[in-house]
Amino acid sequence: MIKAIRGTRDLLPPDTALWNFVEAAVRDVFRAYNFQEIRTPIFEATELFARGVGEETDIVAKEMYTWHDQARLFSDWALELLEDVREKVGGSHEKTLEYLSSQQAQIETDKGKAQSLTLRPEATAGIVRAYIEHKLGDRGLNKLFLIGPMFRRERPQKGRYRQFYQINAEVIGPPSSGSDSPARDGEVLEMLATLLDRLGITDWNLELNSVGCANDRAKFNEALRNALEPVKDKMCADCQRRAVTNPLRVFDCKVPEDQPIIATLPRISQFLDEPCREHFAAVKEILTKVGVRFSENDRLVRGLDYYTRTAFEFTHGALGAQNAILGGGRYDGLSEALGGPPAPGIGFAIGEDRLILSLQEKTPAESVVRKPDVYVAPLGAGTNGEAARLARELRRHDLVVELGDENFRLKKSFEAATRAGAKYILIVGENEVNAGAFTLKNLATGEQISVARGELAQKIKNG
RNA sequence: GUGGGAGUAGCUCAACUGGCAGAGCAUCGGACUGUGGCUCCGACGGUUGCGGGUUCGAUUCCCGUCUCCCACCCCA
Known part of the structure; x- marks a missing residue:
């Protein structure tokens, strides 16, 4: 029997009714905030994610579905080659080796022409690519949303699949459109609170942090490395590794014995420059004013390189180890990193599979059919x-x-x-x-x- | 990628120390030719995830492999 491949699954009735219910509510809420739909391709040039998401992230380093567009051509080549060699091996070996070398050179040439493609592991890079390609900045502020499948080659478990679905929204535009204003951060976060309430998910927790701009982060990383140097030997094996490769990740550690040490480490909040500090304060003020509860967590770090300033995560208890139901933040330098104009932006990704999981207790699929x-x-x-x-x-x-x-x-x-x-x-x-x-x-x-x-x-x- | 647990009918699960692979629900038919849910009778349904090994004999023991679940890692 042919089965769905590992990490993928069929969504069947009546569950699909719940998915439609969620997406209808999402579209309804997004419309009230004047977001409009964008649909980008499911695969892109590999380079887009390498430059956008970051070469050093786990996603790019080991989780992407990547292939050469002419893979079939290569296998045809290989078969022909083997056949030819079989015929020629009867003659002198020297001639055979010579022949092999010339064929290998030909393959190398062709390989240079083949494009490396990747199934999208996240949505923001593709949306920003479309923003640059179609000069959407000329329209002023863009408020875009995208619903669709993403692909990451991770070990599947509860709430984690290799093909999974995200609901994304992005606010992006030239600085003159106010795209870098804390008003946009506040609006996006308030919209999320409204959406979750609307879906009947009440026991969520918003964790908020500012990861500063590139300069802040460089200084912070330096300070963190220095602070870890004398104490890291007393920490868990994971932390010792993180201290070298990615010191920010030390804050993710859940080992109880390490917590007293982590508590003494410098925090990003101490390294924010004045504009970043003011920006963060303004965001918090708006949230307080509109009545969206949040908890400040200066240990919150995000896994994608492009985040700047505001970073956030909504968590929900009923999801096991994958308790993050959605996450997002600001990415003021992403457009430029992709060769585009300055275009500050803020966005988020909701894990739709996980959203549905946390919804199913209260709202069985049968109830919305x-x-x-x-x-x-x-x-x-x-x-x-x-x-x-x-x-x-x-x-x-x-x-x-x-x-x-x-x-x-x-x-x-x-x-x-x-x-x-x-x-x-x-x-x-x-x-x-x-x-x-x-x-x-x-x-x-x-x-x-x-x-x-x-x-x-x-x-x-x-x- | 690492560690642990689990795979038996469409679903939920049995099967003693290795001895004919079963039940409930579901499905289909009948009791009942124009009136459902209840009841009764019957039928269908399986290469016990897959492949190998040990054995007279394997769902059971051993090895490999695949998938799912849980955790790590990471993230949505």
Whole structure:
């Protein structure tokens, strides 16, 4: 049997109804804040992510699905080559080696022409690429959202898949459009709080930090390395490794014995320059004013290199180790890193799979499925046509209609209607067709009446 | 990538120390030819994840492999 490959999965009814429910709510809320949809390709040039997300991040270093666009060409080459060698190996070896060298050189040349492509591991790089490519800065401030699959080659576990879905939103524009204003940070965070509340997810926690600008971070990293040097030998193996490779990550450590040491380390908050400090203070002031609760966490660090200043995470208890339901922040230098104009921005990514997980306790998928209003049951040879005509009329009145088959015995039609969760069953038998009035039965109350064709839709709608 | 747990019917799970692979639910048919949910009877459903080994005999023991779950790592 051919199965879905590791880390991917099928989303089936009725669960898909919950996904649609979430996405409808998202679109509704985003519209109120004047966000508009953007759809970018699912694969991009590898270089985009290398430069945008950062060569040294885990995502780029070991989690991307990357291939050469002409991989098939190469395998064809290899097969031909083997065949040729098989033929020629009968002659002198020197000639064979010579032949191999010339073919290898040809492959190297072709490989240079093949483009390295990558399935997108996140959305922001592609959106900023589109912003630069289409000069969206000329429109002023852009408020964009994107819903779609992302791909990372990690070991799957609860709430983590190799193909997973993100709901992204970005506010980006030239500095003159106010894209770097703390007002935008405040608006985005308030929108998220509104969205989660709207979905009925109340027990979320917003953790907020400022990671400063590039200069701040360089100074901070330096100070951190110096502070870790004398104490790192007393820390856990992971921290000893982090102290060298990525000192910021030491703050992620959960080992209890290390906490007293971590508590003494310098914090990014002490290294923010004046503009960054003011920006952060302004964001917090707005949140307080609009009544969005948050907790400051100067240990919050993000895994992508492009983040500057505001960084945040919404967590939820019911998700196990993957407790981050969404994360985001400001990325003021990203456009320039990709060769574009200055275009400060702030955005976030919601892990839709995890959002659904945390929703499922309170909102089962069945509760958002729209059940049929009526099951139309043809009865006896030659009634399928009349039943189809009635179903067509009722569907035009925006009713959800399930249609049976004339070969079903009436008992079977009733069972099918009950299983489908229909509210009514409409019997279309010889008696009804002759009379021009149809038997309509409420499956919950058992009430059964005869209704003329013209009044059916109204009767069903009014319950 | 590392460590631990688990894979038996569509679903939830049994099967003693190695001895004919089962039940409930679901599905289909009948009791009941135009009235569902309840009941009763019957049927369908399996290469026990896959591949090898030990054995007279393997769901059971051993090895390999795949997938899922949990944790690490990291992140959404």
